Amino acid sequence: MSPAPPAPAAPEPVSVVGIGADGWDGLPAASRQALQSAEVLIGGPRQLALLPGECAGERVPWPSPLRPAVPGLLAAHAGRRVCVLASGDPMFYGIGRTLTEVLAEQETPSTAAPQKPRLRIFPHPSSVSYACARLGWPLEDTEVITLVGRAAGNLARALYDGHRLLVLSAGAGTPAEVAALLRAHGFGPTRMRVLEQLGGPRERTAEGTADGWDVPPADPLNVIALDCRRAPGTPPLSTVPGLPDAAYEHDGQLTKRHVRAATLAALAPAPGELLWDIGGGSGSIAIEWLRAHRTCRAIGVERDAVRAERIGRNARSLGVPALRVVHGSAPAALDGLPTPDAVFIGGGLTAPGLLAACWEALPVGGRIVANTVTLESEALLADCHRQYGGELVRLAVAHAVPVGGFTGWRQAMPVTQWSAVKPPATSPSPSSRPQESEQP
Structure with missing residues (x-):
């Protein structure tokens, strides 16, 4: 019996070395050793230029766009010692995340003993760490937003008034773009500091306010520090659901503030989850779902082209431009959409097959919420409640208004809301009735 062939050698791990504006001089011994021993050095032209001649590996600049090129580059240099250069900390908005995801996609399931890691990370202080050190801001109390590729x-x-932010710039023009956005949103008095080439010999800081920002574009390697100040008369926007109706551009097709807050509570957004907002109207439910956490995702489905465009404008105005808007009629427009964690139906509830399609699309544990103001749709929701359980509530809101020289109550149309969580075993899908359209 011939001996079994030897197992193939495990591939060499890819080294990822963080480097700052101080270049080679700022690197510890372990990072230098990884760079000196590499046969292939991959990085941006600016990063590669920071290396001395003693780093003799083949220098390969990243192509653009970067992400699609990563698998091919790694494959092209398989079997060689590869070292990738990153700005600052590779695992903080850096190439380390991309490499981790790509290598994970290439892994094959195995019952054999665990293999050695495919990546070796050599971190360096991030630009955020440098910025907080210069500003005297506690790192844990400082929110960071990147505009690189976003x-x-x-x-x-x-x-928010009094909020401290660090903005990772996409280039030399980002500070002026940020100043314009601050003015447009009523935050012109905000103090801005642009910190360039942090940690390097050409470090520099420019300062001003958004209202008076006239600093010419300088170094593309910069971080913007913001001490947010709201201008007098600018209405505050809450961090919780239920923004003022006036925060939205709309034609009346808007889930009103108090009903919206109750609807979001029933939908229960959680980090990373995806919402389908069907019959989007002005997009308020999807927008406030996205505002709940920066990793939340949402797709708004709207059959009216004018309203679909309006949803996009509202999303950009309220800080969630990633909202995906699908122009089309449900349920046909739902074909091919990624699986939702929650579904809200605010319009077109009785379109044939819509409720059934939404229920079938939900995974076990997914949530569905439907609002209506008509008797016909209310009967449909009552049927769903009988079949699937959940909660059926009526939301009634009244506003105080002048009545002559006195004050009285004006009742808004009551909204019937059905909400349910999909259990592990479900009965047949909800039925449909003749189509109508509404947006509470």
């Missing part, structure tokens, strides 16, 4: 509108979600 829309500046993401910043709007974090604007």
